[in-house]
Amino acid sequence: MSEVPARLPMEWIAASLKRERGRAGLSLSELAKRAGIAKSTLSQLEAAHGNPSMETIWALAVALGVPFSALVESPAPGVQVIRAGEGPTVHSDRSSYLATLLSASPPGVRRDIYYVWLEPGTVRDSEPHIPGTVEHIVVTAGTVKAGPRGEAVELGSGDYMSYRGDVSHSYEALAAGTTFVLVMQHM
Secondary structure (H helix, E strand, O other): OOOOOOEOOHHHHHHHHHHHHHHHOOOHHHHHHHHOOOHHHHHHHHOOOOOOOHHHHHHHHHHHOOOOHHHHOOOOOOOOOOOOOOOOEEEOOOOOEEEEEEEOOOOOOOEEEEEEEEOOOOEEEEOOOOOOOEEEEEEEEOEEEEEEOOOOEEEEOOOEEEEEOOOOEEEEEOOOOEEEEEEEEOO
């Protein structure tokens, strides 16, 4: 990948956090406690300040009982085109992992689609997502080892796999320039 996509607009995250925290009826303190983050961090995020990592956003999504995409989705136009290297992108503090949300699930459908860039040298460990989540991967370039802990499989370009996303799982690039499409299906 020659150019890293722009970071996710904080206004989207701030509005989504306020909306979902309100729906859940949680105080700032209670949500921060459930997500394992400082109350001051959550307050800053709701004020559209900071640059949260993927891990922080996932922790908040799990604490709120919503899909990750509910916290990062943009207002949807009638027709949406996301060119390569564009779109709302989040990074991992723990690995060279970038993910761009391509499509959030409309109400009742509950599936999210991501385009993922991953480089060798680090492993992206993912904690369990909300119950009933299934992940689908289609490798578009390179080689990735992915799947639940103890069941990870090496996949090459064009390979597909699906597995439970509500258990601990990981992604590890085995070749430079590894990319894949990740579909998260929420039951």
